[in-house]
Amino acid sequence: MADMxxxxxxxxxxxxxxxxxxxxxxxxxxTKEMAIKEAGRCLNCKNKPCVSGCPVNVRIPDxxxxxxxxxxxEAYNIITTTNALxxxxxxxxxxxxxxxxxxxxxxxxxxxxxxxxERFVADYHREHGKAIEVNIKPNGKKVAVVxxxxxxxxxxxxxxxxxYDVTVFEAxxxxxxxxxxxxxxxRLPKSVVAAEVENLKNLGVKIMTDMVIGKVLTINELIDMGxxxxxxxxxxxxxxxxxxxxxxxxGVYSANEILTRINLMKAYKSEYDTPIKVMKKVAIIGGGxxxxxxxxxxKRLGADVYVIYRRSENEMPARREEVHxxxxxxxxxxxxxxxxxxLSDENFYVTGIECVNMQLGEPDESGRRKPEKIxxxxxxxxxxxxxxxxxxxxxxxxxxxxxxxSTNKRGCIIVNEDMQTSKENVYAGGDSVSGAATVISAxxxxxxxxxxxxxxxxxxK
Numbered sequence: 001m002a003d004m005x006x007x008x009x010x011x012x013x014x015x016x017x018x019x020x021x022x023x024x025x026x027x028x029x030x031t032k033e034m035a036i037k038e039a040g041r042c043l044n045c046k047n048k049p050c051v052s053g054c055p056v057n058v059r060i061p062d063x064x065x066x067x068x069x070x071x072x073x074e075a076y077n078i079i080t081t082t083n084a085l086x087x088x089x090x091x092x093x094x095x096x097x098x099x100x101x102x103x104x105x106x107x108x109x110x111x112x113x114x115x116x117x118e119r120f121v122a123d124y125h126r127e128h129g130k131a132i133e134v135n136i137k138p139n140g141k142k143v144a145v146v147x148x149x150x151x152x153x154x155x156x157x158x159x160x161x162x163x164y165d166v167t168v169f170e171a172x173x174x175x176x177x178x179x180x181x182x183x184x185x186x187r188l189p190k191s192v193v194a195a196e197v198e199n200l201k202n203l204g205v206k207i208m209t210d211m212v213i214g215k216v217l218t219i220n221e222l223i224d225m226g227x228x229x230x231x232x233x234x235x236x237x238x239x240x241x242x243x244x245x246x247x248x249x250x251g252v253y254s255a256n257e258i259l260t261r262i263n264l265m266k267a268y269k270s271e272y273d274t275p276i277k278v279m280k281k282v283a284i285i286g287g288g289x290x291x292x293x294x295x296x297x298x299k300r301l302g303a304d305v306y307v308i309y310r311r312s313e314n315e316m317p318a319r320r321e322e323v324h325x326x327x328x329x330x331x332x333x334x335x336x337x338x339x340x341x342x343l344s345d346e347n348f349y350v351t352g353i354e355c356v357n358m359q360l361g362e363p364d365e366s367g368r369r370k371p372e373k374i375x376x377x378x379x380x381x382x383x384x385x386x387x388x389x390x391x392x393x394x395x396x397x398x399x400x401x402x403x404x405x406s407t408n409k410r411g412c413i414i415v416n417e418d419m420q421t422s423k424e425n426v427y428a429g430g431d432s433v434s435g436a437a438t439v440i441s442a443x444x445x446x447x448x449x450x451x452x453x454x455x456x457x458x459x460x461k
Contacts, residue, residue: 003040006109011116020299020329023185023268027091032070035120038113039068045104050114053102055444056083056154060099060114067117076125079118084157084200085150085443087126087192088179090119093440094319126195134203139163141457144227146213146398149177150439151233151430153200154446155453160203162454169211169222174264177235178431179439181264182256184293186300190263214397219405219426229425229453232405232413233446234398236431240390242285246342247388251277251350255286255294255389262297279303279385283353285339286389287316292323294387295331305331306381310338310358310371336360338371340378342386352380394432402426410435418456419449427453 012028013019019026030038042064050060059078066075079086095101095115103111143159145152148170156166174180176193201207211217213234222230239254241247258276266272280303284295287309298305307326309316312335316323327333336358343352357377360369394411406414406422412435413428415421421428429445431437 002043003037005041008041008110008113008116009034009038011113016325016328016330019186020296023300025189026186026325029123030116030120032072032124035067035072035117036070039064039117041105042068042112043104049102049104050099050112053098053100055098055440056089056447058083058099058118063121064112064114064117067121072121072124073129075121076129079121082447083118083443084154085179085196085439086118087122087196088150088188089440089443090115090117090122091188091192092179092183094438096320098440123192126192131202136161136204137163138165141165141228142167142226143453144169144222144225144230145233146219146222146230147171147177147233147235147430147432148175148197148207148209149233149235149430149442150179151235151432151442151446151449152177152231153197154443155231155233155429155450156205156446157200157203158447158450159453160200160205162450164454166204167206167208167227169213169217170207170209171212171234172264173209175207175209177233178237181260182290182293184259184263184297186296187293212397214399214401218401219398219423220402223425228457229427231446231449231453232398232421232426232428232432233430233442233449234395234432235442236392236394236436238393238395238411239388240392241388242339242390244339244341246344246350249342249344249350250348251279251344251385252342253385253387255284255290255387256392258294258387259290259297262301268297268301276301277385281383282306282385282387283308283339283381283383284387284389286391287311287318288389288391289318289322290391291389292318292326294389296326296329298385298387299329299331303385306334306383307331308334308337308339308353308355308381310336311368312336312360315360315368334381336371338373339386343380350384350386352382353386354378354380392431392436394435418452419445420452420456425456 063075063078100111142165145168239256261267265274267274267276282298282303357374358371361372364370429449430442
């Protein structure tokens with residue numbers, strides 16, 4: 001009989017006024033007892049609607065049933081048949097819009113804490129589990145994967161399990177992509193990402209860092225090196241700006257730059273020689289998860305932080321949990337507000353940002369109500385730094401040397417239903433195809449591409 005408690009088992013967390021001064025993980029994870037109690041809330045529905053909400057189709061009721069019995073290792077084995085990065089997904093997936101959004105328990109209460117349980121299982125295995133013996137028979141075929149982010153790592157892992165000789169080419173000096181440079185330590189510890197990468201290496205995946213494809217090697221050169229297929233999972237790292245007056249002043253940054261300096265280059269640690277401006281008052285422009293990450297990082301560096309968003313809180317695309325945590329930590333939100341220009345002094349340093357108040361009109365093409373300017377509402381916010389968190393697009397570097405790969409007007413790679421590009425034996429997936437999206441959607445694309453590559457190579461034998 002399921003535990004019919006309407007609320008999820010509470011996740012222990014650092015206190016807000018303590019955590020907003022450090023970069024240690026905010027959510028502390030379940031104990032064994034908490035995990036077993038939460039697993040007991042699952043109804044083990046016959047139709048398993050939660051599975052349909054998962055882009056990588058984790059067998060959710062099956063692994064939760066194992067957790068309820070205390071068989072955490074078997075739960076891990078079940079998860080990893082379809083998910084190569086469970087410790088990551090348990091922390092950063094938008095479960096409320098995916099698996100948990102489909103959970104029947106959410107109709108008259110809170111859904112089962114699927115993400116929390118997945119995190120617990122992965123962490124328990126990392127700390128207590130035995131190394132899994134790998135016995136994979138090589139099939140003699142080679143695949144190159146461009147990008148060691150969620151899409152690339154997932155594709156590489158799935159192909160390695162099928163016997164392929166897989167080499168991942170990563171532009172940065174560390175594998176992980178957005179998991180390393182984009183998501184802060186307090187949401188996703190880098191030791192967790194490193195452990196997941198090691199699991200893939202144990203499958204035989206080779207990872208070559210400092211390999212900027214499009215500069216060091218081109219796609220054509222990879223094919224000439226004898227790779228039977230190439231998967232491009234290079235993400236979307238090209239930041240967007242507003243194009244307003246003063247945007248090129250000193251003290252205006254993209255969220256990508258700030259987050260990369262903090263997360264990948266450890267700017268928050270005194271022993272790392274990473275240049276970063278001491279910010280006292282910061283405006284973050286945007287309302288997505290990246291905006292929340294940038295705001296919470298700036299707060300931890302000692303700044304007063306404002307998040308400026310042109311719609312209301314209800315329209316914000318950021319996860320509710322991230323907005324809640326940001327408010328707890330002292331982030332100031334200015335909703336229905338839009339920047340119009342950035343002010344600077346005679347030395348070109350930011351001194352403020354001029355904004356205008358907005359109101360919501362009729363829905364636009366996205367389905368959200370369109371923000372409209374309120375005349376005469378101009379006002380100036382006193383800040384010394386501005387961080388643009390307005391979304392990103394695919395980096396064009398790779399495609400400059402692979403002009404036979406077709407893209408759309410946003411610069412995203414065009415693929416067919418089998419994830420293949422316009423170039424024979426070159427596949428793509430994740431943010432380089434869809435534009436900036438979620439970690440788990442990129443992983444789903446990596447899985448589909450791995451299946452398509454395998455099917456194509458088998459047919460060509």
